[in-house]
Amino acid sequence: MGFFDALTGTRRPADGVEPGSAEELRKALLGLNGPDVPYAVRYGAGDGGAHLVAEWRVAEPVWQGLFLDSRLTHTLRFRLRLVPQSHEVRVVQEYGEVTRVGSPPRLVVSGQYTRGQGRTVSRQWVLGGGADGGPRATETFRFDTADLRDPLRDTVLASGWIWRGVAFGSL
Known part of the structure; x- marks a missing residue:
């Protein structure tokens, strides 16, 4: 791997690992969707040249509680372009x-965003007494963009394709 990579x-x-077809990869990526994951992978038609988009489900009622409880201040979206x-x-x-607005609060995603290849981790802990009487910290919430x-x-690599991060410029 080079420095820029x-x-x-x-x-x-x-x-x-032999690369599969673009259609096989597209199906595999869309197959990551499910009711138990806090993100959705969808077709990216009209989304800046992306073939697929994966993003947190911050606007879906089922997942809003998770995002509100976490007190996260950012959301994450991946735009993917397949180059066969x-x-x-x-x-x-x-x-x-x-941002949180209204009462009860709801999440609203602003129009401002940044691009890059960073990682964000949010964790919440509760301090309490351990079985031995000493202090004990219990993790009550974990949110990681790596999720x-x-x-x-991993799906892209298992399909024999290169995962190329694009920090600047277009897809």
């Missing part, structure tokens, strides 16, 4: 600002 988060499949000629998926990560990025990236 390290900066952009680019990863290559293991040696000997080179068997690579060009990926842009976008972070949007989230969205890793399944996407």
Whole structure:
């Protein structure tokens, strides 16, 4: 891996993994959807040249409580463009600002965002007494942007394609 690849988060499949077709990869990525995951992968028609988009489900009522309880101030979206000629998926990560409005509060995603290849982790702990009488911290909530990025990236790599992070420019 070169220096620029390290900066952009680019990863290559293991040696000997034959790349599948773009349609097989698209189906595999869409197959990551499910009722138990806090993100959705969808077709990206009209979304800046992306073929697929994966993002947190901040607007869905079932998941709003999770995002409100976490006190997160940002949301995350991955825009993916499949390039069959080179068997690579060009990926842009976008972070949007989230604000809480109304009573009861609801999440609203602002129009401002940044792009990059960073990672955000949010954790909440409760302090209490342990079985031995000493203090004990119990993790009550964990939210990590890798929970969205890793399944996407692992699916791309298992399909024999390159995961190419794009920090600047277009897809």
